[in-house]
Amino acid sequence: MLTNSIINLFKKTRVFLVGDIMLDRYVFGKINRISPEAPVPIFLAKSSKEVLGGSGNVLSNLVALGTKPAYLTIIGKDVPGKKIKKLLKNLGFKDYTLIIDKSRKTTVKTRYISNSQQIIRIDEETSGSVLKKIENEFLKKIDNLLKNKDVIVISDYNKGVINKRVCEYIIKRGNSLKIPIIIDPKNKNFDIYKNSTLITPNQLEASRISQMNIDSNAKTEKCGNMIMKKYNIKNVLVTRGDKGLSLITKKASYHSPTISKEVYDVSGAGDTVLALIAASFPNKIEETKALTLANKAAGKVIGRIGTSPISLNELFDNVPRQHYNKIFDIKLLCKKLEEDRKKGFKIGFTNGCFDVLHFGHINCIEKSKMYCDKLVVALNSDISVKKLKGKNRPINNELYRAKILSSLEFCDYVIIFNEKTPLSLIKKIKPDLITKGGDYKSKKIVGENEVKKWGGNVLTLDFVRGLSSTNIIDKLKT
Incomplete structure (x- = not known):
């Protein structure tokens, strides 16, 4: 199936999504020393961001894929709940229903990250089923939201929104309307998922429920068939970490090996898989193609x-x-960034001459992208480079340099500026984060004062010592 055909099918897909929402908070910083008070590391916070988590991340993926979702969830009457409302609004669609339960906390997961590694996660939540009156209110909303839908997605994080009564009701209504029901299961009791169309347990969940050691394709197939038979589920998709994905159906089994990639953070990967399968399944996209995507x-x-x-x-x-x-x-970039901000994206900014692009540059740009959703790379023009580096520079003209930068997958936008520093550009773009290589001291980074005024941060990144365009040019001359 051609790419454009798949995209068009995604855009027509009407999804009913229900599940536990949470606020995912990330705090980025560094650990450089041990506390004198106790044998624990001191974490120096540099920047932070907040995004939709749980079923909210599934929603973000469905919106990004172009589908037409309707969303139902429960939040608490608290500050995190208000932040979730704002993030949902920023996604740019209005078809969501939030039921407020004053007796519950909105789930918040705060992850502390140092040098691209998660140090600790702190959870704030209320576990257990919601109040009966909230559950009844929730159930009343479902029938109307199910109208004219192509697929139902249940994102169950086992935080109380999807209990036995709710899950069984949705499955019963979906089956009566002949709408496929896709579920990401976290409840240890798979009885509540009986009669669904497809479930997506990870390897640990599938192994636990089947009491099998899943260490091969054959054993995964056996596990999937057992789950299908015992719970009357038509299809099982097992996410197997570095082994990839395995789809077991009544007719055949399909295995998609993982696409090799350096792993920085696995949180949310299951949500992305769930959204892709939900967008593909009702459109009868070939199993192998859907798994590959x-x-x-x-x-x-x-x-x-x-x-x-x-x-x-x-x-x-x-x-x-x-x-x-x-x-x-600058005009088009500001317009583009305005659209990104409405979707809740965090904007990062880095700059440089990037005259003779080397590993140190690429390493810095790639790391910058890890701390933001959209990365702007500001490039000194030929005039600007001459002012900074001398009359014999640049080696590569600004168009060549811009094109090379734009070919990097972790670079979202490139803009060329003529001034010695990008201060004027920073004031217009107003990024949430400025990053520079670790050879810069924070007080020397252009735009630090400005970005902090509007609530942003500056982050210095580790750099590769001894690598610079000047050193490379000098070496070539010898």
Whole structure:
């Protein structure tokens, strides 16, 4: 099936999504010493971001894929709940229903990240089923939201929204309307998922429920068949970590090996797979194609730090083939960033001459992307480089340099500026985060004072010592 055909099918897909929502908070910083008070590390916070988590991340992925979701969930009457409302509004769609339960906390997961590694996660939540009156109110909303839907998605994080009564009701109504029901199960009791169309347990969940050691394709198939038979479920998709994905159906089994990728953060990968399968399943996209897309999407998101959705451009590799589409003037860039902010994206900014692009540059740009959703790379123009480096520079003209930068998958936007520093540009763009290589001291980073005024942060990244364009040029001369 052609890419454009799949995209068009995604855009027509009407999804009813229900599940536990949470606020995912990320705090980025560094650990450089041990506390004198106790034998514990001191974490120096540098920046933070908040995004939709749980079923909210599934929603973000469904929106990014172009589908038409209707969403139902429960939040608490608290500050995190208000933040979730704002993030939902920023997604740019209105078809969501939030039921407020004053007796519950909105779930918050705070992850502390140092040098691309998660140090600790702190959870704030109320576990257990919701109050009966809230449950009744929740059930009353379902029938209306199910109208004219192509697929039902239940994202069960076992936080209380999806209990036995709710799950069984949705499955019963879905089956009566002949709407496929896809479930990401976290409840240890799979009885509540009986008679659904497809479930997506991870390897640990599938192994636990089947009491099998799943260490091969054959054993995964046996496990899937057992689950299908015992719980009358038509299809089982097992997410197997570095082994990829396995889809077991009544007719056949399909295995999609993982797409090799350096893993930075696995949180949210299952949500991305769930969204891809939900967009593909009602459109009868071939099983092998759907698995390949889901695997590719998961491979993209685990290469980032933090929960974030997959875009159609990333999924179908359109962006790397259209390098010039990444090069913007200031007017168009500001317009584009305004659209990104409405979707809740965190904007990062880095800059440089990037005259002779080397590993140190690429390493810094790639790490910058890990701390934001959209990365702007500001490039000194030929005039600017001459002012900074001398009359014999640059070696490569600004167009060549811009095109090379735009070919990097972790670079979202490139803009060229003529001034010695990007201060004027920073004031217009107003990024949430400025990053520079670790050879810069924080007080010397241009735009630090400005970005902190509007609530942003500056982050210095570790750099590769001894690598610079100047050193490379000097070496070539000898």
